[in-house]
Amino acid sequence: MKLSFLTSFLLLLSFHHFVFPIFCNASQADNLFELLKSRKSQNPPNTELWVGLHSDDSNYSPVYIGPQDGLKEADKINALPGQPQGVDFDQYAGYITVDPNVGRELFYYFVESPQNSTTNPLVLWLNGGPGCSSLGFGAMEELGPFRVNSDGKTLFRNDYAWNSVANVIFLESPAGVGFSYSNTTLDYSKNGDKRTAEDSYTFLVNWLERFPQYKTRDFFITGESYAGHYVPQLAHTILSKNNNTNQTVINLKGIAIGNAWIDDITGIMGGYDYFWTHALNSDETNAGIHQYCNFVEGNYSSKCYDYLNQADAEAGNLDFYNIYAPLCKSSGPKSGPSGSVHDFDPCSNNYVSAYLNLAEVQASLHAKATKWEACRYEHFAWTESPTTILPTIIELISSGISVWIYSGDIDSVVPVTSSRYSINTLKLPVTTAWHPWYFDNEVGGYVVGYKGVTFATIRGAGHEVPSYQPERALTIISSFLTGKLPPS
Incomplete structure (x- = not known):
């Protein structure tokens, strides 16, 4: 029997010696599971919440800013190997030093807009895990300008890339993820939410010195999965530093998080309710789970585990990222026709990994030669x-920036039910009633406006929303950037 992400997590709550199975294709869900497992280990992560945005920090000192002269020009990419003809935008890649004492370097890939790059906003994209690559997932499988063909050597154009409406930075964070690294190996054992936010802030301040034309540009942070932590925490850090520093004030306007892990209790409970509401288990199993499993207090009886195991047996072998998608049945690149942005290939991870490990690709990206991996586990x-x-989200709402939460509705790892339960705990008044939004004369999803938060669903999208519904994802992000609800 194959255990789902959620049931495996709950099992380890009582049996913390449970050995996590490393799946052959690394994913954001796998790393999220590892983190949740660590909550019951002998050395759990610190769960302290962030301090207030307006606290007095008399000991504040400016962050490190390194020399940036000539580095923008050095980071410019002439052409990516195998890219299609007619590329009409500038792209850059390279490293930003965030701690020169230990040699901690964060890698970025940046694509400007083909049109209106001088006026379009600046957007930062972050993938989750923790420990997964925004280059491999976000840029190469989701919202970036290219995707990788099945040969693992050539690229095809994404006609619905987000750089059509914004200038987009993809940041591999923290150090140890993708091409980002530290010269001090023990540095990797110190990764966590707070340092990730602080390093990302240091990255941004230095990046804006390298690209000074963007210093006053409207800035937005977006991401998915465990970026439900990364994005709000980075936004919180930016607003706090803006209050205290005479360095560059980052013109943060809003955040948007997709299928985002926000809250442990509602995340787990919403996952099992999603199973039943999407016909993945029986009425009897659902009733048993709600009778014997106390998600709020964390009380899981032996009867609870019996029903959770039964739920997994009934669900079967699925892609829990997209419950209606076919499974990947290939172990590597293959010859064949070019890919299509309208038909997401379930083996895309394999093609991306092959491409980013080509020596000529790493050279064109100005990356340090290494074995690139989509997600990091070891060390x-x-x-x-x-x-x-x-x-933290409550504080961001009070700051007045735009807060959007969106959800692909066929993801069972961080499903729409979990997002709705999380938002409902805030008890925000509704300002715009739930209603459908449209793309190409059909329902693209549903949206509801709360005081301080907009929540939108994307119909037919899985965990990685732009992979499965690129047109609808572009509609949502365009609406978010312009501060308007998607078209109804």
Whole structure:
């Protein structure tokens, strides 16, 4: 029997010696599971919440800023190997030093807009895990300008890339993820939520010195999965530093998080309710789970585990990222026709990994030669992780920035039910009633406006929303950037 992500997590709550199975294709869910497992280990991560945005920090000192002269020009990519003809935008890649004392370097890939790059906003994209690559997932499988063909050597154009409406940075964070690294190996054992936010802030301040034309540009942070932690925490850090520093004030306007892990309790409970509401288990199993499993207090009886195991047996062998998608049945690149942005290939991870490990690709990206991996497991501790990010979101709402939460509705790992339960705990008044939004004269999803938060679903999208519904994802992000609800 194959255990689902959620049931495996609950089993380890009582049996913390449970050995996590390393799946052949690394994913954000796998790393999220590892983090949740660590909550019951002998050395759990610190769950302390963030301090207030307006606290007095008399001991504040400016962050490190390194020399940036000539580095923008050095980072410019002439052409990516195998890219299609007619590329009409500038792209850059390279490293930003965030701690020169230990040699900690964060890798970025940046694509400007083909049109209106001088006026379009600046967007940062972060993938989750923790420990997974925004280059491999976000840029190469989701919202970036290219995707990788099945040969693992050539690229095809994504006609619905987000750089059509924004200039987009993909950041591999923290150090140890993708091409990002530290010259001090023990550095990796100190990764956690707080340092990830602080390093990402240091990255941004230095990046804006390298690209000074963006210093006053409207800035937005987006991401998915465990970026439900990364994005709000980075936003919180930016607003706090803006209050205290005479360095560059980052013009943060809003955040958008997709299928985001926000709160442990509602995340787990919502997952099992999603199973039943999407016909993945029986009425009897669902009733048993709700009778014997106390998600709120964390009380899981032997009867609870019996029903959870039964739920997994009934669900079967699925892609829990997209419950209606076919499974990948290939172990590597293959010859064949070019890919299509309208038909997401379940083996895309394999093609991306092959491509990013080509020596000529790493050279064109100005990356340090290495074995690139989509997600890191080994030597990757996580020292800080609040069990909920909801208090941080409340502070962001009070700051007045735009807060959007969106959800692909066929993901069962961080499903739409979990997102709705999380938002409902905030008890925000509804300002715009639930209603469908449209793309190409059909329902693209549903949206509801709360005081301080907009929640939108994307119909037919899995965990990685732009992979499965690129047109609808672009509609949502365009609406978010312009501060308007998607078209109804």
